[in-house]
Structure formats: structure tokens, C-alpha cells
Amino acid sequence: MVEQYYTTQLSAGLGLREETKGLFELWQPGMNTQQLCDVALESGSFPNVTARRLRNIVAECFFPRYLRNEGVAQQVKELLPILSTSEMSQVFYLYTARANFILAEFVKDVYWQKYASGYQSIHVDDSKAFVELGLQDGKMKKSWSDTTIKRVSSYILGCLVDYGFLEVHNRSERRLIPPRISDHIAVYLAYELHFSGLGDNAVINHPDWQLFGLNPDDVREELKALAVNRHWIIQAAGDVVQISWAYKNMEEVINVVA
Template identity: 85%
Template sequence: MTEQFYTTQLQAGLGLKEETKGLFELWQPGMATQDLIDTALESGSFPNVTARRLRNIVAECFVPRYLRKEDTAQFVKALLPSLSSLEVSQIFYLYTARANYILAEFVKNVYWQKYASGYQCILAEDSKSFVEMGLQDGKMKKPWSETTIKRVSSYLLGCLVDYNFLEVASRAERRLTPPRLSEHVAVYLAYELHFSGLGDNAIINHPDWQLFGLSPGDVREELKALAVNRYWIIQAAGDVVQISWAYKNMEEVIDVIA
């Protein structure tokens, strides 16, 4: 497995929910990065965004999050009209965390740990300490300055505010507001992992579920509960899980969600 490093890529854009929805309206299969930039600039859909900023959003945010695999953008574009605002946030959050290792690690190792320990808030200092620890542990390809550490630690909190995981309580505090993983997003994620070639037990143990605060045991129970709606049939004996999947491809899954 390729070693992952913390980057400053979040500085190009945090949640960007409205901008991302706008870009999905314009994006078409086969578009190269420059094609999407040109289309967005010509569309008039982003009147309050400078050309330079729009190029940054496309190249540094939209492309790494949704165009690593073209299928991803196709699936998300097809899914968006059927989702509530909360569900859209969860889908965007999933792909943003996948594209930004530092965000995924912060959520798993700080956010959910704070929640599990009964804390109601995360402090700005908690985020800064996490980034500093990453520096000590060699998680960056090269050392970061104190200014960069401070900026990136604020981006982590800002991104989670954008995706409804935090609320601003004060300048130094963010209130924990963990959303429950929605049924539609859970079904989408389970099938996306399935069609990526993972076995049933690997799906249950996949780290993406941790982004929503779910342990493998939680995932088993979640999938059992969703089996009532005939998304799949699941059998579990101890730690061994066997799933009979109801749909043959992601297009069928999206049709059912819609």
C-alpha cells in the first residue's frame, strides 16, 4: 500500500458544497480538467468567484475528490438529485476525507474519540496538537512552518463545520454535532465498496465506515437493520459475514435510492 502523507490541499477549499453541486451540473463524462475549468468560466454559474479561484477549486478540490476514477463522478452526479441536503453533505464529506488523508485521520483519531469520551466540544488547540503530532511522527513529506500548522489545523475544523459535524461555539471552540449516517449513504457506500472488488468481511472492516464513527460491529448491525428493506441478505456468525447482494451494478443501486 502506498504511504500516505498529510498535505495542505484543504487550503484550496473546505466543504465547497454549493460550488461542488454547480460543477456537477456542468461536468460531463470525458471532460478533462481544463475542459471543466473552461466550461465553468463560460457558464456564468459562479459570478462571485474569480477565474483564478475557480481554476483552483476545479484542479485542487473537484478533481482529486471526484475525478480520480470517472465512475465516481458519474455515480455522484446521478445520485445528487435524489438526496436531502444532509445526505449531500455526507457524500461530499466521504470523498473529501478520502482525498485528504489528514482530514480522515483527524476525524478518526480526534473527532470520534472526543465524542466517545463524552466531550461536547473540540478546541482549536486540539486540532493544532493533532497537526503537530503528525509532524513529529513524520506524516509530512517536509517540515511545516508554525504558520502552516496553524492554518491547516483551522481548515480541519472549518471543513467539519461545512459538513455539519461541528458548529461554531466560540472563536476557540467547535461544538460536536455528529450526524447519523443516512440510510441512502450507507447503502451507496456498501455497494460502492462491493463493486470495487472487496469481499464481504473486508467491506465490514473498511476504514471508510470509521469516518462516520462506526466500528466493524456497528457496521454489521447497520447492514442487518438495512436488510429489512431488501437491499441485501446478510448472515453473520461470529466475525464472519456473508452478504447476498440484491443489485448487479451501481446504476441499479442509484435507481433504488432515487
């Protein structure tokens, strides 16, 4: 497994929901980042974004989230027109967390732990302490200054505000408003993991589910509930799970979600 490090990449853009949606409307299969930048600049769809800023969004945000792995952008582009606003946010959140290890770790180790412990909010100092701990544990390739630590701490919280996981309460606190993973996104994620080559138990135990606060037991129950809609047949005996998958490819999955 490739070792992952915390980076400052969130400084290039947080949730970027509307910008991402706009870029997907323009992106076509085969486009690289430069071509997408050129099309976006010529389109007039981003009148309040400078050319430099738009290039930064495409190269530092859109590319690592959706173009680094083959097939992702095409799937998301086909999915977006049929999703609700909240479901769209969950898809963007999933790929942003995958591309930003620091965000994924914060959600798993701090956000959901706070929620499970009965807290109603997260303090900005919680985020700062998390980043500082990461520095102590060697999760950055090089040391970060206090200013960088403070900025990245705020970016993490800001990103979760953008995706509807937090609400600004006051200057120092963000209220927890954890969304439940939608049925459509659960089906999409399960099949995406399945078609990536994972076995049934590996799908159930994949860390991506933790981004939505689900442990393996939760995932099993979620998939059992969704089996009623004939997305799959699931049999579980103890920790061993066997799934008979109903769809042959992601195109079929997206058609069913629609």
C-alpha cells in the same frame, strides 16, 4: 498499499458544497479539468468567483475528490438530484476525506474519540496538537512551519463545520454535532465498496465506515437493519459475515436510492 501523507490541499477549499454542486451540474463524462474550467467560466454560474479561484477549485478540490478515480464523478452526478441536503453533505464529506488523508485521520483519531469520551466540543488547540503530532510521526513529506500548522489546523475544523459535523461555539471551540449516516448513504457506501472488489468481511471492516463513527460491529448491525428493505441478505457468525447482494451494479443502487 500506497503510503499516504498529510498535505495542505484543504487550503484550496473546504467543504465547497454549493461550488461542488454547481460544478457537477456542468460536468459531463469525458471532461478533464481544463474543459470543466472553461465551461464553468463561460456558464456564468460562479459570478462571485474569480477565474483564478475557480481554476484552483477545479484542479485542487474537484479533481482529487471526484475525477481521480474512474466512475466516481458519474455516480455522484446521478446521485445528487435525489439526495436531501444533509445526504449530499455526507457524500461530499466522504470523498473529501478520501482525498485528504489529514482530514480522515483527524475524524477517526480525534473527532469520534472526543465524542465517545463524552466531550461536547473540540478546541482549536486539539486540531493544532493533532497536526503537530503528525509532523513528529513523519506524516508530512517535509517539515511545516508554525504558520502552516496553524492554518491547516483551522482548515480541518472549518471543513467539518461545512459538512455539519461541528458548529462554531466561540472563537476557540467548535461544538460536536455528529450526524448519523443516512440509510441511503450507507447503502451507497456498502455497494461501492463491494463493487470495488472487496470481499464481504473487507466491506464490513473498511476504514471508510470510521468516518461516520462506525466500528465493524456497528456496521454489521447497520447492514442487518437495512436488510429489511431487501438491499441484501446478511448472515453473521462471530466475526465472519456472508452477504448476498441484491443489485448488480451501481446504476441499480442509485435507482433504488431514488
